[in-house]
């Protein structure tokens with residue numbers, strides 16, 4: 001599904017619109033001209049539908065040279081090992097979670113907490129994946145004619161990253177699980193606070209403040225809906241949510 005001139009949704013599971021394996025997060029592709037990159041890998045339960053969706057848009061697998069992860073939870077990073085082999089792409093992830101991707105540690109990734117709740121299929125395992133570059137706040141990632149700015153947003157997980165890029169004059173934020181667009185119950189922006197190791201409400205609060213005033217047009221989150229206009233209103237709803245004594249609404 002084409003979202004903007006050079007941005008496609010090529011994977012999405014049951015918390016989205018069912019484009020690929022049901023356990024996948026949203027997987028976006030940015031086409032920078034002479035090369036392309038995926039934002040997140042999905043669960044890796046079955047990468048064939050994802051690869052098919054890339055081909056359907058006329059994008060050669062060999063053009064996808066980079067896989068950029070928003071964080072190491074298995075629904076986002078579980079497919080990294082398979083995609084690194086199938087596409088020959090390099091894998092980029094936040095410094096704080098690189099070791100989880102490299103070791104597929106079930107405790108550090110939170111997989112041991114998620115498995116009993118049916119978030120992944122029975123017997124699901126993450127495959128360890130080499131990390132080619134560790135990212136930190138303020139880094140940039142070049143994908144052909146586009147440059148993505150890395151914004152560290154720990155909270156949902158210790159190494160969660162958001163990526164800001166300007167495409168066709170629009171400011172696009174890939175927000176991973178840090179900000180979710182879910183326009184129900186009078187609220188647009190939601191957080192994803194987990195009752196699991198790694199989630200940190202204080203870090204979340206500080207991270208969300210860093211996303212204020214970014215003038216985001218297009219907000220592309222890791223699950224559920226995304227929005228193509230005034231994405232900043234979704235971010236700001238979460239910023240405002242942290243200005244009270246109550247914990248902001250969480251999609252979990």
Ligand SMILES: [Zn+2]
Pocket residue numbers: 071073076156157177
């Ligand atoms: Zn997550």
